[in-house]
Amino acid sequence: MHAGQVDITADTVAALVGSQFPGWRGLRVRPVASGGTVNALFRLGDDVVLRFPLQPSPADAHRQDLLDEQVNAHRLAGRVPAAVPEPLGIGEPGPGYPGPWTAFRWIPGEIADGSTIGDPDVFAADLAAFVTAVHTLDTGGRPWNGETRGGPLADQDDEVRQSLALSAHLTDTARLAVIWRECLDAAHDDRPPVWLHGDLMPGNLLTTGGRLTAVIDLGAMGIGDRAVDLMPAWNLLPAPARNTYRDALGADDATWQRGRGWALVQAIGALPYYADTNPSMAATARFTLNALMEQV
Template identity: 35%
Template sequence: MHDAEFAVDDALALALIAESFPELAGRELRRIRTPGTVNSIVRVGDDLVARFPLLPASRSDLAAEAAAMAALAEACPFPAPRPYGVADARDSYPSAWSLQSWLPGRTAHFDMHAASTSLAQDLAVLITSLRVIDPGGSGFDGRGRGGALPDHDEWIAECVDRSAHLLDASAATRMWAALRQLPRSGSDVMSHRDLTPFNLLVDAQDGETRLTGVLDGGGFGPADSALDLVAAWHLFDTPTRQVLRAGVGAEDVEWLRGAAWAFQQAMGLVWYYEESNPPMSALGLSTLRRLLADDELSSLA
């Protein structure tokens, strides 16, 4: 998926685990195929999973992710993985890597739960539960999404250009021009910061889809209060989005900024992963279709 990304075969994974965590040597390994774009995922025994970065990562970065993951697991009203340990880079694998607890379940899908009011209600519980956590005087750290929308102008322009064969580039340009101007609607709050379907575990309970787990908590931290609202656009049709909107209590500007962050994220998925990760590209296209078809957003552009 990325230029010069690292490969980890089973023999190398076994060796790395035995060297850095000898108490786990000899455990059965099972490779997990996911649409993820950051790590190779290998299950270690029944209760752990190793995450081997596809691109170089430092020990300090992964230690910070582990701390954020632990904080999310402590605060989250749904199950979330907990860190087990971080390993140093080696000559055989030139990146730090990590182990965390295994959480069973199946990930959500962008076109399977569009009308699930139960899932929308659960996500509202998740988002509001994270928001009330005291950020301890910290604010957005400047990495990725969650700060100022206009900071992403250059990236959006590149994405529109590279995606012109996949979507209505003129409509996308007009929508971003309207969304990027939306003012902040409050101070930073604690956020998951990557609420895509692939980071949500779901299950059918009494005929309804329920949220059963939250993955990839390494980015947990302060951000624009609208950022976690991207889940509404990644997952739901128009009526069901309103269930999440009401559950969170999002006012108009905050709701529209949530659409702006969903737009920014989706535009980067469409073309970048068109060939290398079709499920991720398909998520981006699905989200953009929902955004471009929304009457409230269309009235802005």
């Protein structure tokens, strides 16, 4: 999917684990099928999942990103109404893999989609409760960091226009350009920024018995505009549950419009990039864009 992507095998993973985590030596290693775009996943025994960035780097900044993700997992644990990843350790570069990697407790569940969600309104309410809990965490007065999602939507204008130009053969880019201009016209939020999950894609939401039970992948978590976490309204939920989600979060018209904008940013960027390399991500992008175009 990416330039510089590293393919890693179960044998390489087993060797890294054996040399760095002797207590786990001998546990069965098996790859986990995933539509994700950032990490290769391996299950270790029954209770551990290992995450290997597809574009590894020994740079200090890359390692800090992985450490920050584990810090954020501790930040959320016990404070949100769903399970979140439990950090178990961080691995170091070694033979066959040139960067740090992470270990978390395995969380059972099914990826959220139309076949695994029970009552969509109940699911929307469950997800809204999780998002509300995240948004009410203490930020310590910190502002948006200038890097993660959640800054001014207008900062994404060049990227969106470039992605629209690449997608004319894939979707109705004329209609989407109109929607994007409407989103840019939405008033900016003068309220203080909040903690965000930042990447509420279907693949990061786990269900059991049709209900939301876990939210995973905290690598995009940061502080910014609460509208970012409205993206599931278009990337996952059917139209009636979309309104349930909005009502539960109390999103005003401007916030809702910015949420549409963030959903469009993610989807139109993903569609041309993953159209030929990641069918799952491309399908989610198409679902999102269609939902945006269907909304009156």
